[in-house]
Amino acid sequence: MININNFSTLLLKLIIISNMQKVIGNIKKQAAAKYTDRNESSSIHETFLLLSSSLHRAARDGDIATLQKAIDSGKKINSYGMLFAAIKYSKRPHSIKDVVKLILEQEGTNPNQKDYDNRTALFWAVEKWHQETVKVLIEYGADPYMADNKLETPFHIAARHADMRTMEMLLSKASNKSTLLNADNKSPLCLLAENDLYIVPPKYVNPACVNPPEVVQKLLEFFDFDPLDYVHALSLATSRNLLPPVKYLLNYDMTKFEDSAKNYVEENLIGALASCNFSKPNWPEITSAFLERGGKLGLAMKNSRNLKAKLNNIDDVNKIISASDGAEKQILCALTLLEHLIDRTDIKEHILKEIHNLFPSIKETNQDFIDQCLERINHLPSAKIHEDLSTTLRLSAFNENDESAEQTGDDVESIVLNLEELGKDMQGSTENP
Known part of the structure; x- marks a missing residue:
């Protein structure tokens, strides 16, 4: 027989726990709302600061004559936000470079000042595809390693865009070869490898600048990649059947890795083939690229039924061999x-x-x-x-x-x-x- 007192006590405990969970949930929602409001408030405040004065608006509009007149009259244009007004809020992309150069020439201008998201002028120039402005900022000492709140640097943005010209300019001033990881533990190489569509650049940017294979090669030549990050990037590129990046990654100089890391890479390298999309037309080329390099196919075959099925078909085996150059x-x-x-x-x-x-x-x-x-x-x-x-x-x-x-x-x-x-x-x- 059920004890009424015990049952009542248990029911009371369940009700209390349920109410506590609701209270905790409400607290979390309120905290998230406050955080969002705070971010939106900061953004609005920043916009007000950047566009509240005539000089900031002149920078935004690319009005060099007004800025030069202000300088000649003794006014300073090196205050907070002038660079951001010129780059982040610009209405005339073709005049940004000249405005930014004029601001940087003024004594006391800091090329590495940050906005509310800890993003520098260089970050925004890369984000907005202002390649000539990137060049000017780098010449005046902008630091390509400065990260925002999400630990992303201009390198991450250039990689995500597959922007070869910008990446070359950033690397020309780079010194630290350690792998750069953002808050999601992804390097520029991973961001490039996982982006199969690639952002279409604005009309004022030469589409030829978007060159994923060349950017992959530049990154591999410069940075010393962590073995886990390297295998991760290879798997991402393979899963999207991006043949040129896959080939560059497979040809990576393994002597850059220490012996223990090299063993890990060799053991797991060909396993990345399991992530290939075998429904896409270029699957034979992707597969042959891995097989040319060699390695144990067992792991890839174990993790991919599609690969196993392809290798058990003579016609598909022919396609794989013929795909090699x-x-x-x-x-x-x-x-x-x-x-x-x-x-x-x-x-x-x-x-x-x-x-x-x-x-x-x-x-x-x-x-x-x-x-x-x-x-x-x-x-x-x-x-x-x-x-x-x-x-x-x-x-x-x-x-x-x-x-x-x-x-x-x-x-x-x-x-x-x-x-x-x-x-x-x-x-x-x-x-x-």
């Missing part, structure tokens, strides 16, 4: 596939045939290509395969030091015979190297 890269791509599809007899034989057809088209190559081939051959589960292919490669026509065309022809024929024999040998071979 040139016979050398196609061979590297095929060798990576061979390691992971060796249990599929039909596909294995097909890949060997493709390699067989590609070998004769290689006239000469470098030692790096041979080393990459040998490394991938050593991953194949057959000692005989290692021995035969390794010997063939070392003595083949790929060696640039071959002295005669006759010897080259013999070596190519030897490669073909070895591959035909390997196709038969691999059918029943499970021997480990």
Whole structure:
């Protein structure tokens, strides 16, 4: 039997808890409203300050004659907000550069003053696509590393815009190569990689300035990226099938990473392929870019049913190999596939045939290509395969030091015979190297 007293006590506790939750919820809503009101109030106050005087309005309107007249009469135009009136609220984009330069030439003007959101004039010049103004601000000492309330810098904005010219100007004055992370722990590289649409610049900006691959390359050349951030950016670019950024990221100089970080990147790099959108037309190019570089496909195949389905289809395997640029890269791509599809007899034989057809088209190559081939051959589960292919490669026509065309022809024929024999040998071979 239920004790009435205990039941009443329990019911009372539940009512109290429910009421407390409602009170807490109301407090949070009121706090959020006050915060919003405070921000809106600050913004309104700032706008009033920036546009309340005739000089601020002259800066906004690009009225250089009025500003020069004020200077000649002894007035100062270096007060708070003159730069923001000229950049943030400008009505004449083409005159901003000259107005900003005139203000910066005045004694006491601080190019790094901040607004209510802790954003500098340089931040707003980048945000508004005023490239010539960015150049002037940098010449007068504007700091590209100054962050706003969200820890975003002009680098983040230029990356989000994929604005190559602005990024080049910012990097020309950059000194600190550490990765810059905003409040969401995203670097400029991640912001660029996750933006597949790219903001269309205003009419007064040359559309050619929007160049995602070039910006990716500039960022990779300058900053020392955290391995987690690097893999994150690669996954984001891959998920949007942005081929040029993906290729730049895959070609990143891994020597910049410490050994422990390098191991992490190598282990997780090809796993980013799982994020590829295999419904988009350029999925073979994205896939082949990863396979050319090499690595263990197991993680990517485990995390992507679509990738696994593509690799189990001979026509799709053909598309992947053919998507690589040139016979050398196609061979590297095929060798990576061979390691992971060796249990599929039909596909294995097909890949060997493709390699067989590609070998004769290689006239000469470098030692790096041979080393990459040998490394991938050593991953194949057959000692005989290692021995035969390794010997063939070392003595083949790929060696640039071959002295005669006759010897080259013999070596190519030897490669073909070895591959035909390997196709038969691999059918029943499970021997480990």
